[in-house]
Amino acid sequence: MSAAIILMPGKERSVMRRHPWIFAGAVAHLKGRARAGDTVDVLADDGRPLGRAAFSPHSQIRARLWTFDADETVDHAFFKRRVAAAVTAREALPELRGQQGLRLIHGESDGLPGIIADRYGETVVLQLNSAGAEKWRDAIVAALLQATGCARIFERSDSDVRGLEGLEAHTGFLHGDEPAGPVVIEEHGIRLEVDFRGGHKTGFYLDQRENRRLVRELANGRSVLNCFCYTGGFSLQALAGGATQALSIDSSGPALEAAQRNLAMNPQLPARRAEWRDADVFEELRALKKAGARFDLIILDPPKFAPSAAHAARAARAYKDINLLGFRLLNPGGLLMTYSCSGGIGLELFQKIVAGAAGDAGADARILRRLSAAPDHPVALAFPEGEYLKGLLCQAV
Numbered sequence: 449m450s451a452a453i454i455l456m457p458g459k460e461r462s463v464m465r466r467h468p469w470i471f472a473g474a475v476a477h478l479k480g481r482a483r484a485g486d487t488v489d490v491l492a493d494d495g496r497p498l499g500r501a502a503f504s505p506h507s508q509i510r511a512r513l514w515t516f517d518a519d520e521t522v523d524h525a526f527f528k529r530r531v532a533a534a535v536t537a538r539e540a541l542p543e544l545r546g547q548q549g550l551r552l553i554h555g556e557s558d559g560l561p562g563i564i565a566d567r568y569g570e571t572v573v574l575q576l577n578s579a580g581a582e583k584w585r586d587a588i589v590a591a592l593l594q595a596t597g598c599a600r601i602f603e604r605s606d607s608d609v610r611g612l613e614g615l616e617a618h619t620g621f622l623h624g625d626e627p628a629g630p631v632v633i634e635e636h637g638i639r640l641e642v643d644f645r646g647g648h649k650t651g652f653y654l655d656q657r658e659n660r661r662l663v664r665e666l667a668n669g670r671s672v673l674n675c676f677c678y679t680g681g682f683s684l685q686a687l688a689g690g691a692t693q694a695l696s697i698d699s700s701g702p703a704l705e706a707a708q709r710n711l712a713m714n715p716q717l718p719a720r721r722a723e724w725r726d727a728d729v730f731e732e733l734r735a736l737k738k739a740g741a742r743f744d745l746i747i748l749d750p751p752k753f754a755p756s757a758a759h760a761a762r763a764a765r766a767y768k769d770i771n772l773l774g775f776r777l778l779n780p781g782g783l784l785m786t787y788s789c790s791g792g793i794g795l796e797l798f799q800k801i802v803a804g805a806a807g808d809a810g811a812d813a814r815i816l817r818r819l820s821a822a823p824d825h826p827v828a829l830a831f832p833e834g835e836y837l838k839g840l841l842c843q844a845v
Contacts, residue, residue, distance in 0.1 A: 556828060574592065750770060
């Protein structure tokens with residue numbers, strides 16, 4: 449008989465609403481014995497079965513539900529079904545067909561808590577961020593191989609989240625051999641090199657795919673400033689769309705070198721219109737303002753300032769500062785595309801921060817679009833935490 453976690457009275461409500469996380473404070477006690485990653489039954493205080501979950505004794509998220517069906521067995525066949533369903537769901541969306549860079553598994557929103565899998569051509573990069581995912585590594589790899597037929601799977605389980613789960617970092621090939629050369633994908637007609645071993649996230653920001661296409665559609669005849677540019681995805685799409693200038697800023701020299709290699713791989717782009725600056729973005733924007741620079745389209749895609757709600761106040765100041773500088777550098781009628789990927793900053797708060805920045809800059813602005821992650825990053829209705837990326841396309845009027 450498997451172990452079970454018994455919930456405190458009333459704490460079953462979130463599970464019944466199909467939220468997959470059970471926090472430590474919701475657990476009355478553990479019945480039986482369970483190690484990290486073991487599958488346990490989830491019971492209400494009156495003994496009602498609620499589902500089956502992965503146990504994590506070292507995390508504040510004490511259990512993550514694999515299934516809300518208390519009779520469903522969590523085994524190799526379970527992961528085969530769930531992984532196949534996730535891959536098939538992407539194949540069913542017309543805008544995702546043929547994409548060489550694609551998120552195949554998006555954690556809780558695909559019913560696979562703690563599991564991220566991204567495909568770059570014939571390479572799948574797997575990230576296991578929970579004790580349960582760690583426990584079922586072999587089953588997950590086998591399911592991915594069957595569902596994708598990929599040549600190789602590389603594990604990038606090196607996120608900070610693993611530390612909260614009591615897990616050490618783990619990277620390396622789980623299947624297949626080292627590729628003969630750099631892994632390169634094509635996105636909306638632009639070739640891009642992906643550093644799946646050491647790049648940000650699993651090597652690239654797939655979540656911004658459709659927003660990069662939007663930049664391409666907006667860029668014609670506009671001067672563009674791309675802040676926190678990483679390897680230049682937004683900048684290259686801006687050049688492809690007819691930008692008159694694309695100034696890109698990042699504090700990572702290696703990222704900028706990769707951006708310039710990406711530009712060189714796309715000889716159809718007007719390289720003379722591109723400029724790359726290795727600098728602190730906040731300081732460089734102040735210098736640009738002092739020099740009287742102005743732009744028609746500014747992209748602000750900073751790193752995660754608030755990994756949790758506890759960091760929200762400090763992060764709000766950073767978002768306010770960067771957006772204030774952005775509005776001050778906009779030409780009349782110019783566009784500001786601004787993002788937050790911080791889980792601790794919700795969309796409503798982010799909009800208030802941007803509105804405050806516009807007010808302090810003396811700019812009248814309006815929202816043209818609300819922006820989010822590409823559709824291969826779905827958000828389960830019962831799991832709003834999955835909607836980490838939020839953005840606004842604003843226009844100065």
